[in-house]
Amino acid sequence: MKVKKTAMITRRPIDPSKVLAAAADDAAGGAVLFVGTIRKKSDGKRVRGLSYEVYREMAERKMGDIEAEARRRWPVIGIAMSHRYGELEVGEVSVAVAVSCEHRADAFEACRYSIDAIKGTLPMWKKERFADGTETWVKGAPIEG
Amino acid sequence: MKVRVLYFAAARDLASVESERVPLKERASVGDLAGEIVRLHPSLKALERSVRFSVNFEVAERDAPLRDGDEVGVLPPVAGG
Numbered sequence: 001m002k003v004k005k006t007a008m009i010t011r012r013p014i015d016p017s018k019v020l021a022a023a024a025d026d027a028a029g030g031a032v033l034f035v036g037t038i039r040k041k042s043d044g045k046r047v048r049g050l051s052y053e054v055y056r057e058m059a060e061r062k063m064g065d066i067e068a069e070a071r072r073r074w075p076v077i078g079i080a081m082s083h084r085y086g087e088l089e090v091g092e093v094s095v096a097v098a099v100s101c102e103h104r105a106d107a108f109e110a111c112r113y114s115i116d117a118i119k120g121t122l123p124m125w126k127k128e129r130f131a132d133g134t135e136t137w138v139k140g141a142p143i144e145g
Numbered sequence: 146m147k148v149r150v151l152y153f154a155a156a157r158d159l160a161s162v163e164s165e166r167v168p169l170k171e172r173a174s175v176g177d178l179a180g181e182i183v184r185l186h187p188s189l190k191a192l193e194r195s196v197r198f199s200v201n202f203e204v205a206e207r208d209a210p211l212r213d214g215d216e217v218g219v220l221p222p223v224a225g226g
Contacts (some may be wrong), residue, residue, distance in 0.1 A: 036226050050222075053154050055218050058202040059225075083225060085161055115226065121219060123199065123223030125154035134220050137155045140224030145204030 007063035022080035028100035036095040055122040055123035146213035176207035
């Protein structure tokens with residue numbers, strides 16, 4: 001069984017179909033793709049965009065850990081994830097995760113685990129830029145680990 | 146000994162510095178460094194309770210020991226995704 005993997009922290013726009021393709025495999029019976037995008041409203045305020053900041057070297061290692069843990073817990077064939085940083089506008093893709101497995105239940109669970117771990121364990125922060133010109137760091141949660 | 150400290154997001158805003166080398170006494174812990182950076186940048190006190198630290202790219206507790214040349218990240222609550 002061929003094992004594919006990709007993990008990326010990137011400043012460039014994410015193409016979810018490429019993330020899905022990187023996780024796809026003939027041996028898989030299905031793949032689950034999660035795509036996170038920038039919402040237009042936060043706490044009732046209109047958002048113009050988000051600025052993402054990353055501790056890149058640590059985040060890349062954490063992505064490797066997430067992949068390894070997903071493979072340890074589920075029979076993952078292909079897994080790929082990309083997270084963008086820098087300036088993003090409403091509607092743009094901030095993160096994409098794809099997981100392929102022989103059977104869909106494993107793919108759903110492993111993908112759910114991976115996106116939750118991305119949110120919980122990656123050293124990343126975002127600042128919301130509102131339409132009224134104000135901006136603020138999004139209140140996050142203590143990094144897990 | 147000295148460690149390299151990297152400040153991120155709200156921590157960088159409050160400290161007004163991205164990174165610096167911080168001298169510490171031998172056998173200092175992450176908790177000792179936490180106290181030292183608040184002494185250097187009193188405005189960081191606002192984050193004192195919510196911030197966590199990484200040592201050489203792994204999350205570390207306050208009692209973790211530091212060594213000369215370690216890279217320490219000052220990590221406010223994270224919000225990726």
